[in-house]
Amino acid sequence: MPTTIITGTPQDNCTEIHLKVMIFSPEAGFKFEVTVERTCFPTKWHIIFNLFKKTGNDFVQLVGVDFEAEKKVEETAIATMSTQGIGVLQSRAFRKKVYPLVKAGASQDQIHQEISDAVQQQ
DSSP: OOOOOOOOOTTOOOOOEEEEEEEEOOSTTEEEEEEEEEETTTTEEEEEEEEEEEETTEEEEEEEEEEEOOSHHHHHHHHHHHHHOOOHHHHHHIIIIIHHHHHHTOOHHHHHHHHHHHHTOO
8 A cells, every 4th residue: 555645734724533423223133333534634524334243242343334425415414413413314314224235235336325315314
């Protein structure tokens, strides 16, 4: 992996964040976490969706999905989630739309679209 160095300028005012906004058990033996991330230089908003399955007394991660906001409306929605948490409709969309696709091993495009739709729920 090449080394990349990015320097900020004096007008840049960005603080990186990594914030768990939801831990949810959609069915017995499973749980998922939704995390909001913001990286700087350049500023990018991400949703990290991690799916876990209970094995014995512990939960083991099955899959992790890193969704990067590509549209301004997605960036705004994720930024709002970082300060106000996940709304009821967003929570419902993650539970009923995103979780089943991730669990079933759906395509990256399908999962990306459902996460995009979920974060934009109001």
